[in-house]
Every structure is written in C-alpha cells, then in structure tokens.
Amino acid sequence: MKTSEIAQKLGGELHGDPDLEIKGLSDIKTVADHQLAFLASESDVKELSRAPRSACILVGFPPSSDLRCTAIRVAEPKVAFARIAAQILRPVQAAGWHESAVIAEDATVEAAYIGANVSIGKGARVGVGAVLHDGVRVGAHTKIGERTTIYPNAVVFDNCELGAGCVLHAGSIIGAEGFGFVRSGDEVLNFPQIGRAVLEDNVEIGANSCVDRGALGETRIGSDTKIDNLVQIAHNVSIGKRVLIAAQVGISGSVVIEDDVILGGQVGIGEHATVKSGAIIGGGSGIFSGKTVRAGFWAGKPVRPIKKYKEQLALIHSLARFRKEIAELKEKMD
Amino acid sequence: MKTSEIAQKLGGELHGDPDLEIKGLSDIKTVADHQLAFLASESDVKELSRAPRSACILVGFPPSSDLRCTAIRVAEPKVAFARIAAQILRPVQAAGWHESAVIAEDATVEAAYIGANVSIGKGARVGVGAVLHDGVRVGAHTKIGERTTIYPNAVVFDNCELGAGCVLHAGSIIGAEGFGFVRSGDEVLNFPQIGRAVLEDNVEIGANSCVDRGALGETRIGSDTKIDNLVQIAHNVSIGKRVLIAAQVGISGSVVIEDDVILGGQVGIGEHATVKSGAIIGGGSGIFSGKTVRAGFWAGKPVRPIKKYKEQLALIHSLARFRKEIAELKEKMD
C-alpha cells in the first residue's frame, strides 16, 4: 500500500513522499525501510529523524519543519494506526484440513482452516473463513461463526455458540462445567451444569481464560467484548457489549456486567452482583456479592467512588498523626 | 423416568400427573415438555404457570392451589435436583481407544474411553470406566482411578495418583514441578521437585487449575474436595475432605487445609499456614505465612473474624469524621 493511499483511507494529511510503498508496521525504535511506525509521543520525533528516509509515521500534531521522513497527520493516531494495521496485517489463512484432524462425520465444516490434531465433535458447525489452529477441541453440536480464529490447544465444549469474527487465544476454555455443589450431610453433590456458553460477534478471549457454561441457562458475552488472559467467567454470567476485562479478573456466578464497562486487572466480583453500564473498576478492586455498582470510576475492596477511595487512603496514612493528636489532647486535658 | 418414580426416589410429595415421562432437566425460563425444571425461588411459580402442562418442578414449599403443572415437593429442592440429575444426566461413554492415541506398551488400560491424541506413559494404569478426552496427557507410572473423567488437553505428570470418580476439567495440570529455587550468589538453583501429587476419590479440579507435585514428599487432596478454575495448589500442600475452593485461589507451599473448609474466590494463603476444619474464608482474603485460622467465618487481608472485619470497614469509613472531631476538640481546647 502506498503512503498516499493510506493517507486517503485515514482521511489524513500527507507530508513527504506519496509513492512510498508500505509493507509492514513497527514501533519507532526499530523502524526499517517500507515500514509504518507508530509514534507514541511528540518527543519521539527526534528518534525518527535518525531513521531511514523511507520510513513513515502517523502524527496527531503538526510535523516539525525539519522532519526528514514521510508522515501522515491524523486526529487520532492510535485509532488510525489500528485501522490501517487491520488492513495490512490480517493474514488470510487458506482453507484446508490437516490430515490428522478428527472431524465427526456429521459435522458441517465450511471453507475453513483446520490445523493438526484438531477435534470437531458430532453435529458441530464451523463457518466460512474460520481458523482452528493445532490441538483445538470443538465439542458436539457447537457452532463456530464465520472468520472466528481459535488458537492452539483451546477447547470449546458441547452445545456452545461462537459468533462471527471471534478470537479465542491459546489454552482458553469455553463452556466447561461451572462450580456448583450442594452439601447434604457428608455428601457433596454436583448441581447439574448443563447450560451453554454463548459468545456474540467479535468477542475476544485471552490465553488460558475460562468461560463456564450456564448451570441450567446460559453464560453470555456480548459483541465486541474483549477479555484478557487468565480471566475466570463463572456460570450464568451475563456480559454486555464492548466490555473490556483485564487479566486475572474473576467474575462469580450470575453476575451481570452491562455494556461499555471496564474492569482493571485482578478485579474480583461476588455472585449476583451487577455492574452498570459505564462503570470503570480499578485494578485489584473487589465487589461484594449482590451489590450494584453504578457508572463512574471505582476502586478499593470493597469498591468506593475513586474520590472517596483516595480520600480514605490519605486518611489511613494519617492515622499515626491522629494517634499523636489524641494523645496530646488527653495530656492537655489532664 | 416417570414423575411418580422421581417422587419416590426423592421421598417427595407428588402433585399432579404421576405418569409424566421426564427426559431432561431445565431452568424455569426455558423449560419444555418432558423436562424437570428447577425453581430457584417461590416467586418463579408464576412463570411456571405459563410453561406447558407437561413440565414438572421441585418445590420446598406448598404448591399454590392454581398450579397448572406437575410438581414434586421436597424438603431440600437443590439437593433433590442434584440427586435426580446424577441419574438422568450422566452419559455412559462406551469404552474404546481412538487410533491416534499413543499408549505405552506396558501401560495397563482397563475398559476405558481413550480419545484422540491422548498420550499414556510407561507403566501407567487407567481404571475401568475412566474417560480420557482428546489431547489428555498421562505421565509414566501414574494411576487413574475407576470412572475418573479427564477433559481435553489436561495433563497429569509421572508417578501421580488419581482416585475413583475424579474429574479433571480441561487444561488442568496435575503434578507439575513446584516452584522451589535456592540462591547461591548469582546462581539460581532448582531445589528438586521429585515428589508426587495424589487426588483421593471424587476430587474435582477446575479448568486450567494447577496442582504441583511435592518437592520431596507429596501434595494430597482429600476425597470429595472440589476445586474451581484457575486455582494454584503449590507443592506439599495437604487439603482435607469435602473442601470447596472457588476460582483463582492461590495456596502456597506446605499449607494445610483441613476437612470441610470453604475458600472464596481469589483467596491467597502464604506458606506453611493452616486452615482448621470448618473455617470459611471470604473471597479476596489473605492469610499470612505460618498463621493458623480456626473454624468460623473470616475476611480481609490479613483475615479477621467477619464481625471484626465489618466493624473495621465501618471504622475506616468513619475516618473523615474522626479527623473532624479531633480538629474540633483541638480548637475548643485552644
């Protein structure tokens, strides 16, 4: 793709060579010929001037007059870089089945890529353009949508449903039985875990993350929701659209997360809690079972509005002074 | 199974059609003909009246007189539902080996199901009725008990022992080397991790959870203990019977967890700590290394009895008022 073409696609302003051929992407430190580099901050412009002339950048601010390279100026460089990356990078994996794949006779596999040692169960359906890498296991009667990519050794259990354009990273487990046990005296009985897990379109699940199936109903993750590595989503959880969940978050059974929520790393949420649309929960925070958290920025264990949380931290740091002041008052009083 | 038969097995009181054939289980919202639905709360009875006549429920309270469906009344509906589920659901997986399985010549595999791409090491023993799903790896000289199920891509290392009726969920790792290192100047040496991991009967290990082998001795998990997803059990930990451990709990080396303990999600326990029988630890709590926690309900980091923990939270929330009161006292004093 030529720089002029990129500038046009992005609605950006081109500065420099319009005919430069771009074949790859890079960061500013390792940029080479025919690569488009991403500029994280204005101060990096200097580093760029040392880079070969043939490199090219995206900037959200006026290029300095002595800029020696080709540049494209856009309002939102990160968005623009992501957009162009999607067009330059996405490798098209040719359809085809590896001979070692074990595919049930009655499974329906469209023009998709099926890697080595993949298993596909009875009655499963795999959509056009799907990519199932080596060692992936797809259960019986499960549906994998078009253009969905599943990385090596991930597992999707029976009767689950993945929409179009989803990404399951390596080792992720979708639709395992949830954790439901009932005590009766010294007996520990399994409560049935026979529901399913549903991922809507463009959902992304991180490496080694787990999304359990519903106990009797379903666990559902809304479209465009992105989940990082080592996250636990328990049975019957309902997650809205465009939710971002950072690594190692744990979400207990029957929790409801509404649209556009952001959860920082290692957040823990107790059973039957609700996080309302627009809430942002700081990393390491905790939400107690049954609680409802409104829109806004929250932090702490249990969570409080960020302003209160910070105030509280400051007060805790003042405790030694409080103790001293109380002692002085007592002394004076005596 | 007929409703009359179910009522008899459960010692429940039947209301309605005794000859209704039950072929599956469901939640109250999606119940269909010939299904037994679980009723979570009394208010859901209304929803049920909209369901087809042929459905059937379990209730722990007197059915309302206008109930249009067949119902079985029991003292503990959740226990009863779990009990009947175990009889209706458990699919019997026919014994047989997939041709792609790699089984050591001297391994002893009884009438068991061995899926695609399973590996079974030298001298391993797999009991009658065991089910090893696709991609499972069983190490040398490891023993898998009767009727134990291992889901796809789980790994059990050498010299380990799993009892009867255990369940290893997908991606779980049993008997990996523990984390033991010794510094000597700038060298980092591996302390030997050559013990084993033992799971007694009916133990369940969640998806992507890890149970390390003992360093020199063993890591042991008592019968009927159930462990959720993404849990870490370090080397030489000893866990009792009927313990319930929620997701993302981390248990450090040589910890002792006695019988009937419950650990909430994301709990962390330091090395050589002991949790006594009957203790319940709230989600997100922490227990310091070497500490002993008695029976009762505990929460916080470090844990405190739940009453003290709540009192402490309230006091922390009162700190701004304390500051104000101290300031007022000082002013008055002056």
Added chain:
Amino acid sequence: MKTSEIAQKLGGELHGDPDLEIKGLSDIKTVADHQLAFLASESDVKELSRAPRSACILVGFPPSSDLRCTAIRVAEPKVAFARIAAQILRPVQAAGWHESAVIAEDATVEAAYIGANVSIGKGARVGVGAVLHDGVRVGAHTKIGERTTIYPNAVVFDNCELGAGCVLHAGSIIGAEGFGFVRSGDEVLNFPQIGRAVLEDNVEIGANSCVDRGALGETRIGSDTKIDNLVQIAHNVSIGKRVLIAAQVGISGSVVIEDDVILGGQVGIGEHATVKSGAIIGGGSGIFSGKTVRAGFWAGKPVRPIKKYKEQLALIHSLARFRKEIAELKEKMD
C-alpha cells in the same frame, strides 16, 4: 555416586560410610536405602535415627555423636542438596521424533526429542538437546535454545526466541497477542500486537502462565528468572535477571522489573510501573500504574515499606480504641 564422591563435590565433611552408593533423593520421612535425604531442621535428626543405616543426610550443623547413619556436613545444606540433585536427577532424554509430530519442511531441528502430536512451524529452529513433550506447539520462525525443555501442551507463538536451558511448564503460553484495544465511538479496534517475546537463558515459566508478545516491540525476560504457575506477563514488559515471581502475579503492559527482584504470590502491578533491583514485594500487594518501587521489602495495596505497612495495620486495628478515646475527650470537654 558414592557418598565420598558427593562429599568431595560439595566440599562437605563426611561422617560414616564413604562407600555408600546413592541412587536417589528423598525427604526425611520416606527415606529408603541408597537414598540421600534432605534434613529441613535439626530436630529431624531423631527421625533419621529410625531410618535404615544405608540412608544419608546433609547437615549444616555438627552431627550428634549417636547418629547411626552416614551424613555429609555442609555450610548451606539446601544449596548443596540442589547442586547434587542436578547431577543425580536430570534424566537425559534421548533425541528422536515421534512419528505423529508435524514438523514444517524448512524447520531446523537438531538432535532433540520431539514428542507425539508436537507441531513445529515454518522456519523454526530447535537446538541440540531440547525436549518438546507431547502436544507442544512451536510457531513459525521461533527459536528454541539448546537443552530447553517444553512440557506437554505448552504453546510458543511465531517469531519468539527461547534461550538455552529454559523450562516451559505444561500449558504455558508464550507470545500470544497482548491486550490492546482502541475505542472509536462504538467501535473497538485491535491495536496491532506484532512484536515478539524473548526468554533469555535458563528462564523457567510455570504451568498455565502467559507471556504476551510485544505490541510493536518485545517482551523480554532476563536469564535465570523463574516464574511460577498462572502468572500473567503482559506485552512489552521487561524483566531482569534472577527475578523470582510467585504464582498468580499479574504484570501489566510496559512494566519494568529490574534484576534480583522477588514478587510474592498474587501481586498486581499496573502499567508502566518500575520495580527497582533488590525490591521484595509481599504476596497480595499492589503497585499502581506508573509508580517506581525502590529496593527493600514492601507490602500492601498500594505498597508501602514493610515497617510502615505493619504500623498501618496495627493502627487500623486500634481504630475502635481511637473512637472510644475521642468520645471520652468530647465528654470530658463538655
């Protein structure tokens, strides 16, 4: 190996039979003939006297005169035991490829062990003495160093690099795409994750742990660094040499961890934070985004120097007393 030979290698003082043949290692409780037992504390000497004469121990203190077994006395028993274990235990896995392995034609595999169902991508290189257990996936153009061991079902993605003598435990994922998304209105765009992950020599990664590739640059882990199970290392993190990271730690994007740092279990570190060489962070602690933590022992959420952390805990436990004292002062004042 004879006891005299072991004593000589360790520079230890031999007490008892110099010709005793040692064939294995053990803990003190299960020691048998021809085994070398590790003695954790002086009080265990008594237990040893019950063990067969042919057993042998390592002690860092003067053996009692009535010791009935052969003993080797060294200054640092744990280091000595680890050193001798490395020589007695390391099994040499003969080179060879299992017929079910899928190896790209242009991959370069030296004299290494390649297990069942292993996949090796285009242009990958596997060094002499490497051991790739069953179900391991190695991406295209990835380099696996000499004597590196990869346990079952672990995954290394394209363009990554592992040094010599590394160990990847089962289910670990190296080089998956990091978690980087950009919002543009209701769209959620993937920021490109096209960098790589580099592990220097003798790095160890725990079971089911994840090390993401760099977004544009690289994620790097320094030599001799050891990482426990279920740990998350995000994109562009830089970790120094000889760092020890306990289970379930979460390290966010672009964090810098310098040499010789120790992180306790479940620690969480926010984006762009720096942990300086020599810092020790207690289990369950949290470091906020962008913060720098100096050498020393730290604990709490957010972290404080351990002395301050303990003082703060004590002050929080005194809050009920503070409240009482304030009330008394007010009463007196009135």
